[in-house]
Amino acid sequence: MxxxxxxxxxxxxxxxxxxxxxxxxxxxxxxxxxxxxxxxxxxxxxxxxxxxxxxxxxxxxxxxxxxxxxxxxxxxxNNYNESDYMEKLYSDLNENIKFIKEKDFEEICKLIYNAERVFVYGTGTAQLTVAQELKRTFLAAHKYFHIIEGYTEFEIITPSITEKDIVIVISLSGNTTSLYNCINELLIRGVEIISITKFSNNKLSSMTKHNLYVTTSTINLPNGITSETFSFFFVLNEVLFRHYITYQQKQEKLID
CATH class of the missing domain: 1.10.10.10 (Winged helix-like DNA-binding domain superfamily/Winged helix DNA-binding domain)
Incomplete structure (x- = not known):
């Protein structure tokens, strides 16, 4: 860890x-x-x-x-060369696989399964794309996710979210200060929140009980531009979905 x-x-x-x-x-x-x-x-x-x-x-x-x-x-x-872009990618891939294998997804799957409504908020354009893909993926399991389109909408909808619902927040850094008021209000009212962030020490993860992480490195290109991949967020989406359908099938067998 x-x-x-x-x-x-x-x-x-x-x-x-x-x-x-x-x-x-x-x-x-x-x-x-x-x-x-x-x-x-x-x-x-x-x-x-x-x-x-x-x-x-x-x-x-x-x-x-x-x-x-x-x-x-x-x-x-420091095991890989700073300028070796493929080695960085492989290193990130291995770290994500390690996290996925070690993480127990059952509690998060239980929250999603039992929730009356699931709200998903992404803090930026790329994060919103991840949220929309999460919604699309879970439709196959007949679980509908409500996408919160922007922070103003998040503020408006927060008072109507109840402890029977859950909120998933997707943030790269986990340090978007504008989030804290809404997060605090939801936590005070007993609403469960799942954070999905980059693997780092960040405020959002420290505030929430249920956390999922993605390892992604920044690479410095020769033209001075930095680049950071969001690909592993989509991989995590797929892993979460597969854990969920496994949990869903177990619950349905218990009902039968």
Whole structure:
């Protein structure tokens, strides 16, 4: 499991000091691999005990275990040549396959199956395309998804969404600040939300209980333009759908 997912899963345990330490580590991963607990405490202007408590909140027994984990992750990320575009694609593909195989989709499938209505919101043009494909795919299972076309529509429709419904939010970064008001209002009213984001430490995933991730790297082209693929979002759609129809068939057998 990547550091970013560990943070998302344990975000509610972290205090202001923890978030400051986390920010330093994320911005200085390579350097932190070689820092002892006393050195990193000094860099972050906190005590040794504060660092120890921080890594324990993430599930590590101690700082030494955390540092080994950090070194392993850094080495894994540097296994391919930065300029080798195909290697980056294969690396992303392998990471997505690994996540898909390890992820338990049953709870998310249960939410979709039992929901009276499923609303899907994409934060941008590409994300909306992913949402529309999700709707098209699930029609084959006779499950209709309501697409929220824009943020203004999201604001208007939020008060009418009930705890019998669920909302799926698709965001690349997961840090679209305009979302937070609607998300908070839905959570307060007990509405379940499923986030689909890039595999990173992000606000949306930390706010929601049910998270799906896609690994995608940015490549720097010789002309100075950066490119990032959305292809794996569509792969995740297909995986979610296949898990859903398997869950649906099991429920129908129980009814029979």
């Amino acid at each position: 990547k550091l970013e997912e560990l943070v998302n899963n344990n975000y509610n345990k972290l205090n202001e000091n923890d978030l400051y330490i986390l920010k330093y580590i994320l911005n200085n991963k390579k350097k932190c691999c070689d820092l002892g607990i006393n050195e990193i405490a000094k860099k972050c202007n906190v005590s040794r005990t504060t660092i120890l408590r921080f890594v324990q909140k993430l599930g590590f027994k101690g700082y030494s275990e955390f540092r080994v984990y950090l070194k392993w992750q850094e080495e894994e990320e």
